Amino acid sequence: MSAEVIYGSELAQSLRDEMKEEVIGLHSKGIIPGLTVVLIGDDPASKSYVKGKQKASNYVGVDSELIELPDSTTQEELLSLIDTLNKKDSVHGILVQLPLPAHIDEEVIIEAISPEKDVDGFHPISIGRMMTGKDTFYPCTPYGIIQMMKSKNISLEGKHAVVIGRSNIVGKPVGQLLLSENATVTYCHSRTKNMEQYIASADILIVAVGKAHFINGDHIKDGAIVIDVGVNRTEDGSLTGDVDFDSAKEKASYITPVPKGVGPMTITMLMHNTIKSAKKANELL
Numbered sequence: 475m476s477a478e479v480i481y482g483s484e485l486a487q488s489l490r491d492e493m494k495e496e497v498i499g500l501h502s503k504g505i506i507p508g509l510t511v512v513l514i515g516d517d518p519a520s521k522s523y524v525k526g527k528q529k530a531s532n533y534v535g536v537d538s539e540l541i542e543l544p545d546s547t548t549q550e551e552l553l554s555l556i557d558t559l560n561k562k563d564s565v566h567g568i569l570v571q572l573p574l575p576a577h578i579d580e581e582v583i584i585e586a587i588s589p590e591k592d593v594d595g596f597h598p599i600s601i602g603r604m605m606t607g608k609d610t611f612y613p614c615t616p617y618g619i620i621q622m623m624k625s626k627n628i629s630l631e632g633k634h635a636v637v638i639g640r641s642n643i644v645g646k647p648v649g650q651l652l653l654s655e656n657a658t659v660t661y662c663h664s665r666t667k668n669m670e671q672y673i674a675s676a677d678i679l680i681v682a683v684g685k686a687h688f689i690n691g692d693h694i695k696d697g698a699i700v701i702d703v704g705v706n707r708t709e710d711g712s713l714t715g716d717v718d719f720d721s722a723k724e725k726a727s728y729i730t731p732v733p734k735g736v737g738p739m740t741i742t743m744l745m746h747n748t749i750k751s752a753k754k755a756n757e758l759l
């Protein structure tokens with residue numbers, strides 16, 4: 475078997491085209507979705523991601539502002555900025571790019587963002603609402619993953635989904651969204667014993683460990699759906715996933731590449747959440 479490749483980049487482009495049309499409609503009603511992205515420090519990867527967010531915003535018609543602050547920014551200064559943004563009517567979405575410098579407590583910052591503007595979907599209130607099946611902003615990468623599978627009409631109901639990795643950004647929430655779609659979910663992590671047996675039984679395998687080629691074709695079941703969330707920089711500067719694409723492609727039924735897989739969907743779902751927030755603020759939802 476040779477898997478069908480799910481290109482997130484293609485789905486992202488078609489969704490962004492649809493959003494652009496929708497935002498033209500909002501502009502005509504005087505509603506301009508606004509996003510503020512806060513970047514602390516000069517990590518090259520984070521800089522490139524926020525640049526991608528600016529580019530997507532410009533494309534779909536979201537009014538986006540980038541606030542760049544030095545590494546020396548204190549937690550109090552960042553909290554004060556968030557307080558100002560929480561009160562600003564033109565800002566519908568606030569995103570603080572992660573990771574933050576070690577002297578700033580990520581949890582404190584995430585909890586300071588108003589849940590109404592939490593377009594990252596990381597606030598405990600957003601997570602609680604997601605877990606209880608209420609309307610909320612879903613975290614962008616997990617939401618993008620679900621959209622990628624839906625775009626191929628992949629039924630999730632009753633499937634055994636194995637999530638490798640338990641981060642708050644990807645692993646935990648993607649498992650929750652899969653559960654909402656009636657999949658049976660197993661989480662694997664660094665302390666899991668006999669991880670191979672879970673991986674081998676996965677109908678859907680989500681790999682988010684941040685280790686290049688952690689999974690290869692020998693590990694997976696014939697016909698498995700393999701979603702690679704890893705973005706690992708190799709010595710020659712290119713990007714590679716957590717899955718050895720070539721060998722896994724021979725056994726899987728669907729597989730996502732790196733790059734052009736899950737990554738572009740993360741930014742697209744951020745646009746979705748920002749537009750949704752603007753609609754909610756204007757009582758259109």
Ligand SMILES: Nc1nc2c(c(=O)[nH]1)N[C@@H](CN(C=O)c1ccc(C(=O)N[C@@H](CCC(=O)O)C(=O)O)cc1)CN2
Pocket residue numbers: 522523526569570571572573594614615643705713732733734735736737738739740741
């Ligand atoms: N506040 C947040 N911080 C971080 C998040 C997040 O969702 N919210 N996620 C990641 C980084 N991230 C977005 O911020 C992100 C990662 C990767 C991509 C992407 O498009 N990747 C491309 C390759 C890009 C490249 O060449 O480097 C791909 O996979 O094709 C977009 C966004 C951590 N921080």
